[in-house]
Amino acid sequence: MKRSRNGLASREPRDVATNREEMSDGAVLIADGPFAGWMTWPDTDPFETLVGPYYFRPLAEGGYECATVLQPRHHNGHGVAHGGALMTFADFALFALSRDHLKGEPAVTASFNGEFIGPAKAGDTVICRGEVLRAGKSLVFTRGLLSVAGEPVFAFSGVIKRLPPRRAA
16 A cells, blocks of 8 residues: 555555444444544445545544545546545535534535635545534534645535435335
8 A cells, every 4th residue: 555645555445444333323433454443434425435435533622534545536637636526525524524413314515615725636645624613403514624744725614404304115
């Protein structure tokens, strides 16, 4: 495995450890490899499964941190991360950052805003930190910052809309 600038080994897509523990919201705890101790939601979103993998873990001070390792397939024609790749990871992060407020309830992104700040490229470990600004009955307002080796790459904010539980057919 190749090491990224943050010291984590890059992984091929779908290379999620088979030795894992499932959480109540469908998240699984990764037991080994460079993301041991992190969690992911495997195979819950087909597009995220295709372009990920994405990981998250709780922080000691509260909240969550997310991570992904960029691959050459995430590049645009200029040899840096495609904006859509960063936005997709940020959309995943909205839900990870809001995890304690969503409590496994179904939800969708209702609004998303982002600003590109700096480049990222294959081999980079992109880290996301953020916060929930407000959580109501149906809406959760969240913001975050993606960075590489401490340098900002993408700032974003979004609103998550809780959905009613699906009825059995």
